[in-house]
Amino acid sequence: MKSRITGQTKVLGIIGSPINHSLSPLMQNAAIEAVGLDFVYVPFAVPADGLCAAVQGLRNLGVAGFNVTIPFKTAIIPYLDKLSPEAELIGAVNTVNREGGFLVGYNTDGAGLLKSLAEDLDFTPKGAHVLILGAGGAARGAIASLCKAGVESVIIANRTRNKGEELLSCFKSVFPQVKLALSSLDVLGSSDLLHGIDLIVNTTSVGMDNTSFDGLDMSLMNPATRIYDMVYAPLETPFLSAAKAMGLKSANGIGMLAAQGEIAFAVWTGCAPPSGLMKSCLLTAVK
Numbered sequence: 001m002k003s004r005i006t007g008q009t010k011v012l013g014i015i016g017s018p019i020n021h022s023l024s025p026l027m028q029n030a031a032i033e034a035v036g037l038d039f040v041y042v043p044f045a046v047p048a049d050g051l052c053a054a055v056q057g058l059r060n061l062g063v064a065g066f067n068v069t070i071p072f073k074t075a076i077i078p079y080l081d082k083l084s085p086e087a088e089l090i091g092a093v094n095t096v097n098r099e100g101g102f103l104v105g106y107n108t109d110g111a112g113l114l115k116s117l118a119e120d121l122d123f124t125p126k127g128a129h130v131l132i133l134g135a136g137g138a139a140r141g142a143i144a145s146l147c148k149a150g151v152e153s154v155i156i157a158n159r160t161r162n163k164g165e166e167l168l169s170c171f172k173s174v175f176p177q178v179k180l181a182l183s184s185l186d187v188l189g190s191s192d193l194l195h196g197i198d199l200i201v202n203t204t205s206v207g208m209d210n211t212s213f214d215g216l217d218m219s220l221m222n223p224a225t226r227i228y229d230m231v232y233a234p235l236e237t238p239f240l241s242a243a244k245a246m247g248l249k250s251a252n253g254i255g256m257l258a259a260q261g262e263i264a265f266a267v268w269t270g271c272a273p274p275s276g277l278m279k280s281c282l283l284t285a286v287k
């Protein structure tokens with residue numbers, strides 16, 4: 001941990017609620033120390049009704065940049081001065097950078113997912129058929145980044161029918177690859193659709209509490225299907241255990257969490273953290 005904080009030290013942070021369990025301070029401060037920068041990264045707990053005042057405070061205090069997590073990734077947008085094209089498209093911000101006095105919103109989650117898919121699953125988006133479980137903010141980021149990377153088709157399966165259909169209608173004019181929203185997760189059990197899928201991404205919180213998707217029958221899957229679960233605590237969800245039992249290549253969300261942090265770090269500091277450092281910090285912390 002940084003031993004000398006002075007008037008020159010640049011402050012980075014993360015806002016969210018709850019924030020106590022965030023692993024970002026650990027991995028970002030490790031990267032700051034490894035690169036030898038005069039920065040410090042601090043967690044800020046912001047109450048649900050305190051976002052406007054918090055952003056104003058961060059602005060006035062001259063904070064150099066910050067991450068944004070649940071529940072503010074969408075709500076923060078009106079308080080920023082500018083958005084990157086990616087953040088604008090996704091409709092969510094996880095990284096804010098101060099640029100010439102302006103607060104600029106970025107979304108590094110999608111790029112983090114692509115990096116993790118390549119590194120952890122050896123997955124190539126070009127021409128692939130993808131099934132996305134969920135239709136919230138995390139699904140939006142996953143769909144936009146996968147479509148931009150050249151996937152052939154995207155199917156959305158969501159528990160609540162309307163939300164899946166809303167996402168489909170919002171994205172299909174921008175990305176014609178987004179073809180279908182299934183009316184629920186249960187239809188997957190009886191569908192021959194699964195056989196043609198190259199990648200399934202769980203963007204929901206299912207698995208954090210050791211539950212799984214009842215309707216999803218892993219035995220219907222093509223043996224080459226790759227399974228990605230954005231959940232990283234526990235490291236192995238029942239969804240991942242079922243995939244492993246069927247011999248499918250699978251990965252948890254640790255790689256994405258590390259990769260989105262590496263990209264945010266580069267946005268703030270202009271430097272890349274040492275390769276693998278953030279991921280190894282996370283693995284030590286969640287063991």
Ligand code: ATR
Nearest residue numbers: 134135136137138139158159160163203204205206
């Ligand atoms: P995030 O920004 O993290 O994506 P979100 O916008 O609240 O969070 O979206 C959460 C997603 O997880 C939603 O698609 C939600 O399904 P609903 O639209 O039906 O609410 C999905 N989800 C959360 N808990 C779930 C559960 N127990 N079973 C199935 N889907 C679940």
